[in-house]
Amino acid sequence: MFPVSPNYGSGCPCFPTPCAQAVLGSTSTPVPCPALPACVPPGVLPLSRRPPAWGRAARQPPGLPLALARAFSNNKILVELDESSGVATMKFKSPPVNSLSLDFLTEFCISLEKLENNRACRGVILTSAIPKIFSSGLDITEMCGKSTEHYAEFWRAVQEMWLRVYGCNMVMIAAVNGSSPAGGCLIALSCDYRIMVDNPKFSIGLNETQLGIVAPFWFKDTFVNVVGQRIAERSLQLGALHPAPEALKLGVVDELVPEEKLQERAAAVMAQWLALPDHARQITKSMMRKTVLDRLISHREEDIQHFISFTSKESIQKSLRMYMEMLRKKSG
Numbered sequence: 001m002f003p004v005s006p007n008y009g010s011g012c013p014c015f016p017t018p019c020a021q022a023v024l025g026s027t028s029t030p031v032p033c034p035a036l037p038a039c040v041p042p043g044v045l046p047l048s049r050r051p052p053a054w055g056r057a058a059r060q061p062p063g064l065p066l067a068l069a070r071a072f073s074n075n076k077i078l079v080e081l082d083e084s085s086g087v088a089t090m091k092f093k094s095p096p097v098n099s100l101s102l103d104f105l106t107e108f109c110i111s112l113e114k115l116e117n118n119r120a121c122r123g124v125i126l127t128s129a130i131p132k133i134f135s136s137g138l139d140i141t142e143m144c145g146k147s148t149e150h151y152a153e154f155w156r157a158v159q160e161m162w163l164r165v166y167g168c169n170m171v172m173i174a175a176v177n178g179s180s181p182a183g184g185c186l187i188a189l190s191c192d193y194r195i196m197v198d199n200p201k202f203s204i205g206l207n208e209t210q211l212g213i214v215a216p217f218w219f220k221d222t223f224v225n226v227v228g229q230r231i232a233e234r235s236l237q238l239g240a241l242h243p244a245p246e247a248l249k250l251g252v253v254d255e256l257v258p259e260e261k262l263q264e265r266a267a268a269v270m271a272q273w274l275a276l277p278d279h280a281r282q283i284t285k286s287m288m289r290k291t292v293l294d295r296l297i298s299h300r301e302e303d304i305q306h307f308i309s310f311t312s313k314e315s316i317q318k319s320l321r322m323y324m325e326m327l328r329k330k331s332g
């Protein structure tokens with residue numbers, strides 16, 4: 001058996017039986033596998049393993065009624081796909097504050113994978129169904145007083161979420177309709193474009209140092225890629241949460257809109273991005289993000305061990321407990 005291409009996977013139409021192009025060095029009759037486009041330049045990793053789609057959402061199978069919208073919801077995320085535009089909306093609805101628990105992260109990854117595997121879907125808008133909160137970031141209770149096995153499982157899920165969003169082939173737009181600290185900010189930063197509600201009461205940023213913890217290198221890399229080294233360095237050290245107008249000034253978000261215009265504006269921006277041929281945009285995205293993605297991919301286990309040993313320290317546990325206590329006192 002010849003080795004298969006590293007690009008080969010469940011996103012390939014010939015999966016699980018690799019076609020001639022998927023098999024490296026094969027001499028069997030070539031059957032073109034569109035999952036392995038010859039146009040991907042060497043060294044540019046396709047973002048997800050799904051075949052590139054160029055305007056495929058516009059195609060409807062002849063004779064079939066137009067499928068307009070499909071919705072599926074598990075628990076914490078409501079997903080709606082408009083097949084006529086090829087745009088899905090993932091709405092976080094995990095009260096009280098959309099914290100990124102292990103269950104939330106698992107459901108998030110499964111939902112995004114389902115959309116990636118759906119040829120009708122080309123773009124995803126991430127937003128919240130909870131008033132005033134986009135996401136409160138990682139669920140701190142998952143990092144407090146748990147076993148090392150739990151920390152490992154939780155951290156792997158956080159990594160998986162980031163790898164999927166940052167490496168996603170589809171156009172990802174964050175419609176930030178509330179506060180978005182730390183992990184919530186990371187989700188928004190990992191999208192292609194961020195639109196935030198114009199309300200100074202809503203803030204966004206990587207505030208880890210305020211909790212006495214350190215944003216991992218891939219949070220930092222993602223931030224630097226959006227706002228540049230200087231702004232990221234100052235903001236990260238101070239653990240700054242930027243009110244929406246300041247976030248716009250610093251480039252943390254791309255634009256502000258009144259709350260009632262948010263979904264309409266997200267749809268309009270999405271349409272602009274989807275007007276481009278998918279394959280050209282996807283390869284460009286991959287080129288821009290590959291180095292940062294590869295850094296985590298090649299240090300994933302090490303990063304989990306770092307997280308475990310850092311989080312297990314009594315001083316860190318104490319900081320997290322005090323922070324939770326402060327939140328509880330504040331909430332009443």
Ligand SMILES: CCCCC/C=C\C/C=C\CCC/C=C/C(=O)SCCNC(=O)CCNC(=O)[C@H](O)C(C)(C)COP(=O)(O)OP(=O)(O)OC[C@H]1O[C@@H](n2cnc3c(N)ncnc32)[C@H](O)[C@@H]1OP(=O)(O)O
Pocket residue numbers: 096097099133135136137138139140141179181182183184207208211213214215216306307310311324327328329330331332
């Ligand atoms: C060289 C060595 C380097 C090694 C590095 C290796 C590893 C790095 C290690 C760790 C990295 C971890 C990275 C962490 C990322 C994160 O995302 S940490 C989470 C940060 N999040 C926050 O700081 C947000 C905290 N929350 C708030 O500020 C507010 O809750 C709010 C989101 C603005 C909403 O405010 P409000 O509407 O007023 O709601 P309440 O404050 O009343 O909250 C309601 C209840 O929800 C609970 N809660 C809030 N946030 C969280 C959360 N993130 N996790 C869990 N629970 C949360 C809050 O306690 C309330 O609960 P009760 O009703 O009181 O029970």
